[in-house]
Amino acid sequence: MKDCSQCIVRNRAICSGLDIHELDLLGRQGRKQKIAKGQTVFWEGDDVVVVANVIEGVLKVSMSMSDGREQIVGIVFSSDFIGRPFGQQSPYSVTALTDAELCIFSRSTFDSFARQHPELEHKLLRRTLTELDRAHEWMLLLGKKSATERVATLLLEMSVRLGETGCTVDNGALDTFELPLDRQQIGDVLGLTIETVSRQFSKLKADGVIHLPDRRTVSILNRARLQDISAAA
Amino acid sequence: MKDCSQCIVRNRAICSGLDIHELDLLGRQGRKQKIAKGQTVFWEGDDVVVVANVIEGVLKVSMSMSDGREQIVGIVFSSDFIGRPFGQQSPYSVTALTDAELCIFSRSTFDSFARQHPELEHKLLRRTLTELDRAHEWMLLLGKKSATERVATLLLEMSVRLGETGCTVDNGALDTFELPLDRQQIGDVLGLTIETVSRQFSKLKADGVIHLPDRRTVSILNRARLQDISAAA
DNA sequence: CGCTCCATTGACCTTCGTCAAGTTCGGTGG
DNA sequence: CCACCGAACTTGACGAAGGTCAATGGAGCG
Incomplete structure (x- = not known):
């Protein structure tokens, strides 16, 4: 090097x-x-x-x-x-x-x-x-949260962490971002099946909380609502 | 001090x-x-x-x-x-x-x-x-294992960890031990309800895998079988 | 003896998983 | 540029696992 x-x-x-x-x-x-x-x-x-x-x-x-x-x-x-x-x-x-x-x-x-x-x-x-703190947070998600709450939590988490990695200037949470995971992988993070994940995405979209321009990109239209749904501690 | x-x-x-x-x-x-x-x-x-x-x-x-x-x-x-x-x-x-x-x-x-x-x-x-390794292991349990597998895994884990803490001379896994958790707390560790935990205990008892002399104490009668049920990685 | 607190068991219901079509997107070749 | 192909995603119908609610059981303690 x-x-x-x-x-x-x-x-x-x-x-x-x-x-x-x-x-x-x-x-x-x-x-x-x-x-x-x-x-x-x-x-x-x-x-x-x-x-x-x-x-x-x-x-x-x-x-x-x-x-x-x-x-x-x-x-x-x-x-x-x-x-x-x-x-x-x-x-x-x-x-x-x-x-x-x-x-x-x-x-x-x-x-x-x-x-x-x-x-x-x-x-x-x-x-x-x-890392351990994050793992604990995720254990709470896997042990106690519903499918909707899990998906909402993941979207917020990705929005924040993708924002942190310096792709942007301001380091803040992104409202529009590209998911580095496909639906199967999202299921594997959340302890859900691909179908359940898909249904939750559709529901959030139908409710006007998010927008899905294509398979991989997510636009958060109503962050407060999403936070609400995620049942953040 | x-x-x-x-x-x-x-x-x-x-x-x-x-x-x-x-x-x-x-x-x-x-x-x-x-x-x-x-x-x-x-x-x-x-x-x-x-x-x-x-x-x-x-x-x-x-x-x-x-x-x-x-x-x-x-x-x-x-x-x-x-x-x-x-x-x-x-x-x-x-x-x-x-x-x-x-x-x-x-x-x-x-x-x-x-x-x-x-x-x-x-x-x-x-x-x-x-600690992080353990948390990861538990995320696998919470995300992917069935109720039976979770209970079996917990019993084995407790058997090992109580054995390690030097209560015994040999430091090995204990076959009989007292659970420091009540049923509600076991549920809270495993991401299950108290009733599901209870049902799994009863089933393991009925199958002759464990013995439950009283509410808190567990006796592992067939460790190999329990390991099998736990679906250890 | 009876009270209280857990734990167990049973009946029912909800949520999510499973299985099976469709549908959309993105890429490739005509 | 458009047609086609396949993979990834979505949607629907159904079923199973586990949650919920309620009644029962049983051990420890006053």
């Missing part, structure tokens, strides 16, 4: 706490890699040989059962971190939902670098803690 | 990486506190003023919606850590399921101590990462 200081996620990724010297050191260990949409970066159950920062693109983190049932347990965006540091087996798979670019490190290299650079571990800790 | 070196969770809590000097320093900041069963340690949405190690007892970590629906997002045992370091608001409530004893720190004190002691942050990071 040549120059971390020019990296577009420089200020948002976990590397952001490092000084120029450390950044250079870490940079030597990493390599950029492009991942095509649909490609899996690593598989559930495999040995964790690498971890990575997401430079560009959207990926899903998923777990599945022996009979094929799959749950998406996370969606990661530009500047997010993927992989399981300090672990032997990967508990999940990571797959690109869009074409993506990663900054990849061998896990063992990363682990020992992290141990020698508390600032990096600190950033990773903070990130893991927010 | 007088003497951390004598603490019963000394070797399992996040303090375990600290040397005697550091341990003494940290010990001066903490205080032990007994919590009665049913008492809430801190509330969802409140400012996080404290964090704590669990010395003894079992507590639930829960999130709830404005209309009262509640999801238990975690169960913590002896030597586990509770509270949200580096955060403003607590995203969840923590309530004692049994009488408990905590080792409490002011969050700001803990935060700055942690930042000055990378070994502590490292332990906390590892713990947070396994």
